[in-house]
Amino acid sequence: MNKKTIITILIALVAMAGQAQKHLPAFQYSKEPAVLSGQIIGNNQQITESVHVRYSLKYTSGMGDALRQTSAAVDADGRFTLSLPTGTTVDCHVAVGECRFICYVVPGQTVTFTLDLNKLETQGLANALTFSGQLSDFNHDLVYATEQGIDPETIYRDIEAKRNMGQLANELPEKSEQGYFHYLDSTYQRVNELIDNDREIGQAYREFAKAVNRYEWGAMMPFCGQSIQYAGIDTDEAYDAFEARLKQRLEVYMKDDPWANPVLCYVMWSMPETFVDSYVSHPVKLPTDYQQCHLASKFLEQMGAQRFLLTEVQKDSVLTFLPELAQDVLDYNERMERELSFVSEQGMSRVCTLPDNADDILATILKPYNGKPVLLDLWETTCGPCRLAFKDMHDKKKDLADRIHFVNIASENSDLATWQRLIPNYIGDHYRLTKQQLQSLHSQLPCNTSGVPIWVLINADGTIHHAFTGWRNVDDMMKEINQVLQ
Structure with a gap:
């Protein structure tokens, strides 16, 4: 083999190596870890x-x-x-x-x-x-x-934090609808320029980062109404006109079918409904591999979040349309079926009511449980952490059912039909208070009541042991519960 041939082979190998990561590998599933x-x-x-x-x-x-x-x-x-x-x-x-x-x-x-x-x-x-x-x-x-500070996810995360804190509007050159969108568009262009101008970044990440930038740019559009006080939007007609303008912007965003770009599978944490709700000209086209992932999430959400088991027709659809993920979905359905049937068979969920003339709401709720500790859980059906807590605490509640009463309190802020559908699967006694009753109960609790879930641990003698807001994990909750059980 002569020198020229060797050099040619080496050049080819280098070129192949350079092309190996020109694009990201396909978004894929595998049972192998x-x-x-x-x-x-x-x-x-x-x-x-x-x-x-x-x-x-x-x-x-x-x-x-x-x-x-x-x-x-x-x-x-x-x-x-x-x-x-x-x-x-x-x-x-x-x-x-x-x-x-x-x-x-x-x-x-x-x-x-x-x-x-x-x-x-x-x-x-x-x-x-x-x-x-x-x-x-x-x-x-x-x-x-x-x-280097040119990661799009970090940049937009900072923008989102400012929006949530009400600080974004103060930084805009013009506090108006046009000013917000100009800020958003200029950010999109600036991030692309940062990515393109840094020559140390390889092609695979460059492709990825620009897709992330496009995704984050689009994701920020529907939130603009929460970010700024728009002059002139004080009537239904003005708001409808603003919604129409927002849809026009989303039309421009969606015109190239950004979801058809496989790179977006890597960054698409939220479901495409974020854009589907506002985009009407033609259906969103998901990448073929991601379509399975999306459909699986819908079935799992039905079982987990909505507490509806799969019908026989749906089971057939799972087997037909989700070849790689079918067993995971069906296994979850079986697990939920066992969990929900146990709660129903054991009669571990009851609907309770308060008398209309109850003055001391807390004392009235606790009266039937005198002599045993009580864990009050103030929750709402729209609260994700609240429903996650029910799921995480399910097994512990089964084990502790004879040692402590679990009392779950929602209010009229929760949709009645959703509440009625969920509570048969959640262990404990269930109350649904009026807004006035909830406000009265809040006034009796020694903790921040501005959010949910709110937890109140009651000693066997009826005194409050501890009250706190938020959901962390089962271990932290059990530390508190064990103190009132001692």
Whole structure:
């Protein structure tokens, strides 16, 4: 083989290597877990004992099933291996001590990284991290772009935070509808320029980042009405005209069918209904692979969030249209069927009412339960964390049913039909208060009552042990419950 031939082969190999990550791998499903492995380099004082990873599934029941967390011990050489049953291509939030970064993994394949803690202190994260295996160049670019402040997700997350805090309007050059959209459009252009102008970013991440930018730009449009006080929108006619203008903007956004871009599968956490509701000219075209994911999420949401089991016709549809995900969906249906039948058969859910002339709402509610601790759960059907708490606490409630009373309180703010449909599956006694009764009850509670869920633990003698707002996890709740059971 002559020198010219060798050079030609080498050039071809380099070109092939360069093209290997020109595009992202297909969004895919697999029963095989993704593997994340690596090595932490540093002295004994620097190396942490474990690596923690948080990731989300792309199809969930709508009851908090998406979030997954796992960890692996780091051995004496700083090495670790994690098996992640993701089911789909997904991003992972990795924590090594105080160091945090995001990388993508693919089911059935291995992503490996080396983290040099010495370089981390002096040269920054992008220089301290070296990836190998699947998506190595892309993952490095992701870390680099985030560190450089040109990651679209981070940029729009900051905008969303300002919007939620009511700060966004104060930063706009013109506090008007036109000013908001000019700000949004200029942000979109600015982010694209940042991505294009940084020559260190490879093609795979560049393609990804620009798709993220387009997605986030579109996702911000429907929220504009919550971000600013629009001059002149003080009548139904004016609001209808504004809605029409918003739809026109969404038409422009959707004209190239952005969901047909497979890259968007990586970033499409919310369902496409965000745009479908406002986009009317023709149906949204989902990528073929993602279509299964979307349909699976709808069936799981029906079972998990709405508490409706699959019909026989739906089971046939699952087998026909979801070949890769059918068994997961059907297994979840069987699990829900067992759970719901247990609550019904044991009579562990009751509807209760208060007398119309009740003055002391708290005392009236607690009167039937004197002599045993009580856990009051103030919730509403529209509250996601409230319904997640019912799901998470289900098994504990079954175990503790003879030691503590569970009392669940909703109000007229919850749709009656939805409340009636849900409560047969939720363990405990159920009250639905008028707004006046709820306000009276709130005045008796020693905690912030501006949100839900609100938890009130009552001692066996009827005194309040502890009251608090929000849902964290089962372990924290059981610590509180065990104190009143002692």
